[in-house]
C-alpha cells in the first residue's frame with residue numbers, strides 16, 4: 001500500500017474526513033484540522049493501545065511477547081472491557097481454514113456475506129491454532145464445548161467455553177458451572193492481565209485516548225490522553241492500536257448504521273462497559289474510513305425480559321437476570337403487546353419472520369415499549385418469577401384480572417387483545433399475524449395475569465474503522481495510515497459469529513505488524 005507522504009495530502013485527508021463527519025452532524029465540536037504535535041511527550045512506549053478489552057490486550061500481549069514496551073490506556077475505572085463480563089462462549093472452530101473461509105463469506109448468509117474476504121482469509125487460518133495461543137497465555141477451557149458442525153441456537157457456530165476459577169469481586173458471578181468455577185471471558189482477561197503486567201506492561205485506568213497525532217509525513221506517532229489530572233501525551237515509537245470497542249453506547253453516532261436505534265435502546269453490558277465510540281472517532285478524525293454494518297438485525301440486537309441489564313447473572317452487582325427461558329414451545333404461552341396493549345407481531349423465536357424481524361416491528365411501537373403477557377398457569381409451569389429482584393422494579397407487573405394488569409402497565413387495550421388472541425387459539429388461526437398453528441395452543445385465561453417488559457438492546461456492532469489484514473487503518477482514499485491500527489469492535493469488515501475471536505485475531509495482527517513491520 002502507498003502512504004500519503006506529503007503534509008498537504010495529509011491535511012487534505014483529515015480535513016475531508018472531518019468535513020464529511022461534520023456534514024453528518026456528528027462532530028459539532030471536532031477540530032477541522034489535524035492536531036499539532038505536542039511540545040513534549042509525557043510517556044513513551046513502542047506500542048500504545050487504546051482500550052484494555054480483548055482486542056487491545058491481544059495486541060498488547062503479542063507485542064510484549066516480541067520484546068516491545070507497551071502502554072495500555074483504559075478509559076474506565078475497570079480493566080477488561082466486555083470480555084470480562086461476557087458469556088465465555090468462543091467460536092474457535094476446528095474446521096479446515098478453507099471450510100471456515102467459505103462459511104464466513106457465504107453469500108447466502110445474512111451475517112457473513114458482507115465480510116471483507118482478505119480479513120476472513122487470514123482469520124480462517126489462525127482460528128483453530130488460537131486455542132493453543134490462549135492456553136499458552138494462561139487460559140483454560142471447560143469441557144462442555146461443542147464440536148465443529150454442531151450448532152448453538154444463538155451463535156450458529158461451534159464454540160468452546162472459557163473457564164474461570166473465581167467469582168469476580170467487581171462484578172459478581174457470571175454463569176456458575178455445576179462442575180465448579182464459572183464460564184466467562186474473565187477467564188481470558190485476568191490471565192492476560194497477569195501475563196502482560198508480569199512482563200512489564202503497563203495498564204493505565206481512567207486514561208482515555210481522545211486523539212492520535214500524525215507527524216509531517218502522516219505517520220501516527222502518539223496519542224492524546226484525558227486523565228483525571230488533565231491531558232497527557234503518550235509517544236508511540238512503533239504504532240497506536242485503537243481498540244476501544246464500538247459506539248453502541250453513543251446515542252448520536254450509533255444511528256449511522258440504523259436510525260431506529262434511538263436513545264431508549266439499551267446497550268448490552270452497560271453500565272459495566274460504556275462503549276462511546278471515542279476510539280473510532282479518533283481514527284476518523286485523522287482520515288480513517290468507516291466500513292458499515294451488516295444491516296442485519298438478530299446478532300446486533302438482543303432483547304431481555306423483565307430487566308434492562310444483559311449479561312449479568314444473579315449475584316452480580318450490576319443487575320438481575322429477568323425472566324429467562326422463553327424459547328422453543330414456550331412461545332405458545334406468551335403474547336406480545338405494545339404500550340397501548342395492542343398485539344403487533346407473531347410470537348416466535350426466529351430471526352426472520354418473513355422478510356422482517358421482531359425488531360423491525362418492535363422499533364415502530366409507541367415509545368418502543370413492549371410487554372410479554374402470560375397467565376399464571378404458564379408462570380407456574382415454567383417458573384417465570386415476576387417479583388423483584390428476579391425482575392427489576394417497573395419491568396414486571398401482576399394483576400388478579402386482565403383489567404387490573406392493564407391498569408398497572410397503562411395498556412388499556414390489553415383485555416380486548418387477549419380476548420382476540422384467545423379466539424385465534426380456539427379457531428387455530430391467527431388472522432392478524434399468522435402465528436404458526438403449532439404455537440397457537442394456549443389461551444391466556446387463568447389469573448392472576450402477568451406482564452414483563454421486553455427491553456430492546458443493541459449488542460454487537462460490526463461497523464468500524466476499515467482495516468487491512470495487518471489491522472492497519474485505511475483512510476478515505478484507500479491508503480494505509482502508517483502507524484495506526486484498529487481491532488475488535490473498533491474495526492469493521494469482520495464479523496465471525498461472536499465478538500471475542502473478532503478481537504483476538506486482528507489484535508494479534510496489529511501487535512505483530514506494529515513491532516515486526
Ligand SMILES: Cc1cc2nc3c(=O)[nH]c(=O)nc-3n(C[C@H](O)[C@H](O)[C@H](O)COP(=O)(O)OP(=O)(O)OC[C@H]3O[C@@H](n4cnc5c(N)ncnc54)[C@H](O)[C@@H]3O)c2cc1C
Pocket residue numbers: 050051052053054055056073074075076078079080081082083085086087088089090091185207208209210243244245246268269273274275276277278279310311312460487488489490498499500501503
Ligand atoms: C454481555 C455480553 C455478553 C457477551 N458474550 C459473548 C460471548 O459469550 N462470546 C463472545 O465471543 N463474545 C461475547 N460478547 C461480545 C464480546 O465480549 C465483545 O465483542 C468483545 O469483548 C469486544 O472486545 P473489544 O476489545 O473490541 O471491545 P471492548 O470489550 O468494548 O473493550 C474496549 C475497551 O476499551 C475501553 N475504551 C473505549 N474507548 C476508549 C478510549 N478512547 N481510550 C481508552 N480506552 C477506551 C473500554 O472502556 C473497554 O474497556 C458479549 C458482549 C456482551 C456485552
